[in-house]
Amino acid sequence: MTTRVVLVGGGLANGLIAWRLQSNPGVELTVLEREATLGGNHTWSFHDTDVSEDQMRWLRPFVAASWAGHDVVFPERRRSLEGGYLSITAEQFHATLGGVLGDRVRFGTAVRSLGPDRVELDTGEVLQADVVLDGRGPGPVPGLEVRYQKFLGQFLELREEHGLTRPLLMDGTIPQQDGYRFVYTLPFGPRTVLIEDTYYSDTPDLDVPALRAEVSGYAARRGYAVTRMLREETGVLPIVLAGDPQRIWPAAEAGLPRTGIRAGLFHHTTGYSLPEAAGLADELARLAASPGGLGTSATVGPLIRRRFLRRWRQQAFYRMLNRLLFVAARPDERYRIMQHFYRLPEPTVARFYAGRSTFGDAFRILTGKPPIPIPRALWSLLKPLPRTTPQPKESA
Ligand SMILES: Cc1cc2nc3c(=O)[nH]c(=O)nc-3n(C[C@H](O)[C@H](O)[C@H](O)COP(=O)(O)OP(=O)(O)OC[C@H]3O[C@@H](n4cnc5c(N)ncnc54)[C@H](O)[C@@H]3O)c2cc1C
Known part of the structure; x- marks a missing residue:
């Protein structure tokens, strides 16, 4: 049949x-x-x-x-991870x-x-x-009560080879604005990179011209001479x-x-x-x-x-982490939570991205020197959430 x-x-x-x-x-x-x-x-x-x-x-x-390994960098932490991407x-x-x-x-x-x-x-x-x-x-x-991961990415063709051999998944050393902000760079070919300006933000608004300027500025600061913009994509993803x-x-x-x-x-x-x-x-x-x-x-x-x-x-634990990120931490200090997270053993990091964190992982993620004051963190978990008009949306 x-x-x-x-x-x-x-x-x-x-x-x-x-x-x-x-x-x-x-x-x-x-x-x-x-x-x-x-x-x-x-x-x-x-x-x-x-x-x-x-x-x-x-x-x-x-x-x-595909790449063997990837890197992340924050104001007070730099890490090379072995996991493939x-x-x-x-x-x-x-x-x-x-x-x-x-x-x-x-x-x-x-x-x-x-x-x-x-x-x-x-x-x-x-x-x-x-x-x-x-x-x-x-x-x-x-x-659904959501906040947003929003980004604009451009595939850029460069005049010279960029010399990158692996992705820089988070460059959190850039000025923090509109929430936790980082740039994501994937070296697709010797002279081709995808650069994404990304925000963990309270709002879904995407100021496309401003983000384009940020990508250009970042490329220029890395010393890349751009010959052509090959493709652009934008996303506004729900964070629950x-x-x-x-x-x-x-x-x-x-x-x-x-x-x-x-x-x-x-x-x-x-x-x-x-x-x-x-x-x-x-x-x-x-x-x-x-x-x-x-x-x-x-x-x-x-x-x-x-x-x-x-x-x-x-995913209850991830929703709780999101409340720490979006409610407990002030927008300009959100990066500290990710910086703190990346001190963890690589298997814990890997299980987090796979959506398969264990109780042990949850314990590891929540312990250590807290990146934000504990009373504020606890309050964020207990207090009623300010309601927004949640419309998870994305554009591409
Ligand atoms: C730019 C961008 C980058 C992302 N990057 C990643 C990433 O790196 N890794 C990751 O895991 N996730 C990523 N995501 C998040 C998520 O994985 C994607 O949004 C994913 O494409 C969602 O898959 P989906 O099949 O649910 O919907 P979609 O892939 O959006 O597919 C929906 C399809 O339905 C079609 N459609 C809609 N309405 C109709 C209709 N009435 N009749 C016929 N067809 C219709 C649309 O044209 C579309 O092709 C990204 C999202 C965006 C926007």
């Missing part, structure tokens, strides 16, 4: 699911993407320890660049996935409405399916302080499967979602390969919702 699966949106989460399901003869796939390419305008990066060895094997075809570019994602899926992707196809067994396009055309996966990316989320998971994905909507950040599957402190997306793709591939197959939206939806609820519970 063939299971008809319609994936709404050809972004990161649905793309990885399609990649894992496409060779299963029992699955008939259709990806509906409103844009002309898969993956939008993103560079998705991750630590090699964020994913399993098996996931790394099947993610490899998407990887555009990798980047998937949307171009490579589109070329690799699109090449395999062929006419199973419909580009320029916007979905107007969807239900458990049907999808209606903007044109009025209706597609029937056994499983509909809603991976349309960010949308309005009730019941608190929320009600039953409102975010109500039980009554369990039969309508969501994926990716729409399913709440992202790291609550970094806003990143690649490891979560890989984990969900694996789970659905295993289910599709089982004797019962994928089933219908009525079976797949509750399974993904349970995954969301489990990951929500498991």
Whole structure:
């Protein structure tokens, strides 16, 4: 028996699911993407320890660049870490996935409405399916109290070689403004770098011209003569302080499967979602390969919702850290929390980024000479949060 699966949106989460399901003869796939390419305008990066060895094997075809080790630098700490770092570019994602899926992707196809067994396009055309996966990316989320990781990144071509051999994931030595601020530099080629000006901020506003000027200024201070700006991307990612998971994905909507950040599957402190997306793709591939197959939206939806609820519970510690970062620390002293964090043993750092911190890690993260006064830290955990109008959003 063939299971008809319609994936709404050809972004990161649905793309990885399609990649894992496409060779299963029992699955008939259709990806509906409103844009002309898969993956939008993103560079998705991750630590090699964020994913399993098996996931790394099947993610490899998407990887555009990888490095053995990375560095971070703060006013009072400089650290070289051994963990590998990798980047998937949307171009490579589109070329690799699109090449395999062929006419199973419909580009320029916007979905107007969807239900458990049907999808209606903007044109009025209706597609029937056994499983509909809603991976349309960010949308309005009730019941969530967030702050933001926001950034503007530019791929720059330089006249001379930059000499960098590994990523500088955080340069926190720059002037602190609009929250915790750092610059992220990935050396994609000998004369190509991605430079991102990044803020852990209370507001989602992105002053694009100002951030462009900051990137140019940073490149100039590093002595880079820029010959061309190859590509630019912006992001405003949600950093979760608190929320009600039953409102975010109500039980009554369990039969309508969501994926990716729409399913709440992202790291609550970094806003990143690649490891979560890989984990969900694996789970659905295993289910599709089982004797019962994928089933219908009525079976797949509750399974993904349970995954969301489990990951929500498991991330309670990260939400608490976010409150320390955003409520206890003044904006100009937030960098100290990250600087303090990077004193920790590398496995603790790695498990944090993978979203798999243990009790021992939590203890290590919270102990040591506190970067902010303890009474203020405790108060931030107890006092009611000032409500904002939380609209996790991003632009690309
Ligand atoms: C610039 C940027 C950089 C990021 N970098 C990283 C990173 O380095 N590492 C990391 O782990 N995370 C990163 N993230 C965070 C997160 O992983 C991404 O936002 C990720 O792309 C989310 O995946 P998704 O599949 O949920 O949504 P998306 O990848 O946004 O995919 C949604 C897709 O649905 C399509 N769509 C929307 N509405 C419709 C409709 N009505 N009909 C048809 N199609 C529709 C969109 O065009 C899009 O292609 C980044 C985010 C941004 C914005």
